[in-house]
Amino acid sequence: MIGDKITAAAFGIKPEKEKRLMLGNEAVAFGAWEAGVKVVASYPGTPSTEITEVISKLPDVNVQWAPNEKVATEVAFGAAMAGARSLTCMKHVGVNVAADPIFTAAYTGVSGGMVIAVADDPAMHSSQNEQDSRYYARAAHIPMLEPADSQECADFVKLAYGLSEQLDTPVFLRLTTRIAHARSQVEMNERADVPVKPYQKDVMKNVMMPGMARKRHLHVEKREKFLEEAANMMPINRVEIRDAKVGIVTSGACYQYVREALPEASTLKLGMVYPLPMTLIRDFASKVEKLIVIEELEGLIEKDIAAAGIAVEGKSLTGIQGELSVEKLRSIFKGEPAPQVEGVEDLPARPPVLCPGCPHRGVFFVLNRLGLRVMGDIGCYTLAALPPLNAIDACLCMGASIGMASGAERAHGKEFSKKTVAVLGDSTFIHSGITGLVDAVYNQESITVLILDNRITGMTGHQQNPATGLDIHGQPAPQLNLEKMVEACGVKDIQVVDPFDLAAMHQAVSGAVSRDEVSVIIARRPCALLSKQPIFALHIDGCKNCGACMKLSCPAIERGANGVSINPALCVGCGMCVQVCPFKAIKSGEEA
Amino acid sequence: MNTKFDLVIVGVGGQGTLLASKILGRLALNAGLGVKVSEVHGMSQRGGSVITHVRVGQEVFAPMVPLGQADYLLSFELLEAARAAAYLKQDGVAIVNTQRISPMPVVTGAMAYPETPEALLDGHRFEATDALRMAIQAGNQKALNLVLLGMLARHLDFSNEAWYEAIGACVPRKTLDVNIKAFDMGRMVVDQ
Ligand SMILES: Cc1ncc(C[n+]2csc(CCOP(=O)(O)OP(=O)(O)O)c2C)c(N)n1
Numbered sequence: 001m002i003g004d005k006i007t008a009a010a011f012g013i014k015p016e017k018e019k020r021l022m023l024g025n026e027a028v029a030f031g032a033w034e035a036g037v038k039v040v041a042s043y044p045g046t047p048s049t050e051i052t053e054v055i056s057k058l059p060d061v062n063v064q065w066a067p068n069e070k071v072a073t074e075v076a077f078g079a080a081m082a083g084a085r086s087l088t089c090m091k092h093v094g095v096n097v098a099a100d101p102i103f104t105a106a107y108t109g110v111s112g113g114m115v116i117a118v119a120d121d122p123a124m125h126s127s128q129n130e131q132d133s134r135y136y137a138r139a140a141h142i143p144m145l146e147p148a149d150s151q152e153c154a155d156f157v158k159l160a161y162g163l164s165e166q167l168d169t170p171v172f173l174r175l176t177t178r179i180a181h182a183r184s185q186v187e188m189n190e191r192a193d194v195p196v197k198p199y200q201k202d203v204m205k206n207v208m209m210p211g212m213a214r215k216r217h218l219h220v221e222k223r224e225k226f227l228e229e230a231a232n233m234m235p236i237n238r239v240e241i242r243d244a245k246v247g248i249v250t251s252g253a254c255y256q257y258v259r260e261a262l263p264e265a266s267t268l269k270l271g272m273v274y275p276l277p278m279t280l281i282r283d284f285a286s287k288v289e290k291l292i293v294i295e296e297l298e299g300l301i302e303k304d305i306a307a308a309g310i311a312v313e314g315k316s317l318t319g320i321q322g323e324l325s326v327e328k329l330r331s332i333f334k335g336e337p338a339p340q341v342e343g344v345e346d347l348p349a350r351p352p353v354l355c356p357g358c359p360h361r362g363v364f365f366v367l368n369r370l371g372l373r374v375m376g377d378i379g380c381y382t383l384a385a386l387p388p389l390n391a392i393d394a395c396l397c398m399g400a401s402i403g404m405a406s407g408a409e410r411a412h413g414k415e416f417s418k419k420t421v422a423v424l425g426d427s428t429f430i431h432s433g434i435t436g437l438v439d440a441v442y443n444q445e446s447i448t449v450l451i452l453d454n455r456i457t458g459m460t461g462h463q464q465n466p467a468t469g470l471d472i473h474g475q476p477a478p479q480l481n482l483e484k485m486v487e488a489c490g491v492k493d494i495q496v497v498d499p500f501d502l503a504a505m506h507q508a509v510s511g512a513v514s515r516d517e518v519s520v521i522i523a524r525r526p527c528a529l530l531s532k533q534p535i536f537a538l539h540i541d542g543c544k545n546c547g548a549c550m551k552l553s554c555p556a557i558e559r560g561a562n563g564v565s566i567n568p569a570l571c572v573g574c575g576m577c578v579q580v581c582p583f584k585a586i587k588s589g590e591e592a
Numbered sequence: 593m594n595t596k597f598d599l600v601i602v603g604v605g606g607q608g609t610l611l612a613s614k615i616l617g618r619l620a621l622n623a624g625l626g627v628k629v630s631e632v633h634g635m636s637q638r639g640g641s642v643i644t645h646v647r648v649g650q651e652v653f654a655p656m657v658p659l660g661q662a663d664y665l666l667s668f669e670l671l672e673a674a675r676a677a678a679y680l681k682q683d684g685v686a687i688v689n690t691q692r693i694s695p696m697p698v699v700t701g702a703m704a705y706p707e708t709p710e711a712l713l714d715g716h717r718f719e720a721t722d723a724l725r726m727a728i729q730a731g732n733q734k735a736l737n738l739v740l741l742g743m744l745a746r747h748l749d750f751s752n753e754a755w756y757e758a759i760g761a762c763v764p765r766k767t768l769d770v771n772i773k774a775f776d777m778g779r780m781v782v783d784q
Contacts, residue, residue, distance in 0.1 A: 149628075182630040326658040344674065348697040348705065350639075351695070352638035558698075
């Protein structure tokens with residue numbers, strides 16, 4: 001392990017305790033690295049993505065993007081079972097995908113420490129639901145730590161590895177958007193020299209058949225009882241007595257809101273949100289007149305405390321919607337409503353939009369024109385649900401588009417699929433669309449699936465995936481051939497189309513939906529942010545202000561009283577508007 | 593020395609607002625002050641409204657500036673400045689790039705871009721300039737950040753050296769000259 005010694009200095013980390021301003025996510029990455037993590041496997045998802053991106057730039061760690069969270073967790077588990085410290089990172093909904101290995105990994109336990117970092121998104125800044133991952137800790141009987149700033153992110157990961165190895169369990173590290181994406185100071189340290197333990201075959205521990213699992217379940221129960229007791233003594237569960245009138249039990253970002261909005265209140269700051277230190281809580285409750293839990297999302301801590309017979313309040317005050325804030329707490333507890341400015345509500349909203357030159361635009365323009373029902377999926381292309389494209393009927397979870405199209409066909413008959421398509425991105429298809437396609441072929445549906453292959457995982461900020469031909473470091477990697485993959489699923493009608501060519505796309509889609517078999521169209525064109533199109537000036541001459549080009553929903557085309565204009569600062573010359581204009585008033589540079 | 597201030601940076605996803613908060617964070621850290629910055633990543637970067645919170649002080653708790661408490665509003669776009677009006681405290685200062693970028697409802701003609709969105713900031717000190725034009729003059733439209741920071745610098749007590757160090761630490765070496773130039777131009781802005 002000679003490498004481990006020299007690396008800190010080699011990467012600009014000074015041996016004296018340098019302080020840096022870091023995102024919570026970066027701090028998790030550095031903390032895990034300092035804890036000697038050896039294997040990291042993740043699938044991107046806001047707000048968790050930067051943990052894996054940052055750690056991929058540090059030395060002596062094997063870091064990879066997996067096709068989905070289930071595989072990522074299995075790789076991390078395999079590494080931990082084999083003796084190395086491992087990490088997997090995902091957003092809250094990723095845990096749904098990874099839940100299967102996670103629940104049983106709680107039984108087998110680990111050999112090397114295993115940390116599962118999960119980032120919740122209260123207020124849904126970039127998510128489709130507000131689920132609370134703390135439920136998973138309870139359901140799977142896995143301890144969960146929750147940091148309240150970047151320094152704690154780094155410290156708690158290290159603690160998590162210790163707990164994981166000591167208690168023989170994976171450990172959850174829970175973040176929320178305001179911790180993951182907030183910067184505060186973090187002290188840098190050397191990387192610990194943690195050798196990989198030798199691999200040991202242990203059938204009673206690692207083969208979860210009923211006979212073995214029954215024994216391991218006893219271990220799970222014993223471990224949790226032990227930890228419930230130990231939690232009362234853990235310094236990360238910290239009582240701060242101030243005024244005795246109100247005592248607040250809280251954790252994570254909420255702790256910060258409480259300290260600022262209610263500086264006089266006594267607090268019990270939980271660093272571990274599962275299992276709870278009930279003796280400590282009971283003792284704290286006895287020192288204050290009134291006990292209140294301040295937690296975002298579900299009232300989990302409150303319910304557990306109430307179930308222990310301690311008088312407590314919480315969700316009746318804060319509710320379960322969205323995120324909390326200093327101003328919300330001031331309003332609830334001090335009757336000081338947040339200031340408002342009249343007229344702000346009436347300003348035009350600024351929703352996110354498909355970028356100028358985005359290849360997805362051509363596909364949805366055509367789908368809208370053809371008046372098709374669109375079973376959508378999750379990615380940049382979900383933005384096509386908004387006006388003026390209005391081209392998505394449903395969006396549930398990653399990969400669901402294909403199953404939804406099959407189900408709708410089952411409900412209404414084959415004719416339904418002549419007016420319906422499923423649309424999903426390359427990364428999403430690999431994540432969990434493939435099994436849906438296998439199902440559709442096997443069960444002889446007639447659905448049409450469009451795979452929007454923009455050669456990257458776009459929405460989460462450009463991560464490589466198995467179809468891009470590059471690994472997480474940007475190095476060449478074997479490239480998954482989507483055509484062959486689709487063919488191997490049993491699809492016979494396969495077309496590859498350039499989404500910039502609207503006529504070709506129109507023809508391909510009309511043909512595919514009309515056929516009584518599963519059809520797949522791969523719309524292939526790299527993300528506009530990755531491959532700048534050659535810029536050629538677009539002119540307008542003879543605009544009749546008919547508005548046809550406005551249906552493209554292109555941010556570079558703007559409509560005035562006298563016709564449309566094209567913003568040269570935004571236009572990348574994709575030429576879709578040229579094809580759409582019925583009066584040939586938009587001309588590309590070459591023609592002009 | 594103002595060792596405690598709250599600042600909100602707003603703009604349109606893709607305008608590069610994160611560089612400004614990075615420089616401010618570095619500046620505060622170098623001065624030995626506590627600092628927290630709250631950023632927006634993900635969905636809203638695709639041309640949507642973006643907001644970054646910067647809080648400097650001895651002890652900072654929440655990473656977001658509470659409404660009505662910002663000492664400064666740094667806005668990269670006029671409409672976004674208006675949208676963030678409620679963040680400014682009574683005697684807070686709005687530093688605004690007068691550029692107008694039409695959001696989708698305006699692009700499609702469904703709504704009009706307000707004629708004087710800055711009216712929502714009435715009662716606050718309002719410093720506006722065409723910072724984009726100045727950035728282009730300085731040599732790169734991306735230096736818009738630095739023009740606005742230059743305007744902000746006039747309100748804060750950090751030394752020139754401190755600013756230059758923080759800028760140098762945060763921008764690519766080959767763009768340093770342009771950025772410093774843009775910053776200096778920002779400091780010279782004459783109130784409109
Ligand atoms: C289970 C799950 N994991 C991760 C995410 C986060 N996420 C949303 S969209 C997306 C990637 C979409 O990539 P792709 O399908 O290639 O479409 P693009 O954005 O490039 O158009 C990811 C990872 C999620 N919503 N759900």
